[in-house]
Amino acid sequence: MSRRILAGVLTGLLLTGFALLGAGTANAHSAAIGSSPENGAQIDTSPARVSVTFNEELQPSYPSMTVTGPDGNLWSKGDPKVEGSTVSIEVGELGPAGVYTIAYRVTSADGHAVKDKRTFTLTKAGNGTPGAKAGAAGSSNGDDGGVPLWVFIVGAVVLFGGGLAFALLGGRSKRRS
Secondary structure (H helix, E strand, C coil): CHHHHHHHHHHHHHHHHHHHHHCCCCCCCCCEEEEECCCCEEECCCCCEEEEEECCCEEEEEEEEEEECCCCEECCEEEEEEECCEEEEECCCCCCCEEEEEEEEEEECCCCEEEEEEEEEECCCCCCCCCCECCCCCCCCCCCCCCCHHHHHHHHHHHHHHHHHHHHHHCCCCCCC
């Protein structure tokens, strides 16, 4: 009888583990709802700043934002600034005509990192001075290095299953007469 109970419990744990692994992640994090310039916009003059606006307020800690030009150089200047639900950075006068990429990484209200890219096209070349090549020391375009949630879920299921198996099987001492 106890082997049937153990088999049922272990089967239930296994099915729960697979269900959790197959479940998608929740998208309750901040989402970009607009930018200046708008994503895909064509402009003929350089904006003083670029910004991305989100559907909820952002945490002001550790924002990252860069503007990379068609020449592969950074055109953003200084540090990004978070004000409520908007993150922005100064760009000043841009340089060559072409597609510019706004890359950002911010911390949403629930503490999760949100990163993405937006683009705009400068149709008339400007006379601005570029910064360093994108990807050079000091720029951050890499992965956030976080551990995926599924690793913790699998670990919890394994620990719970092991503890339950020990409690059902190993916790009893057998008396021999």
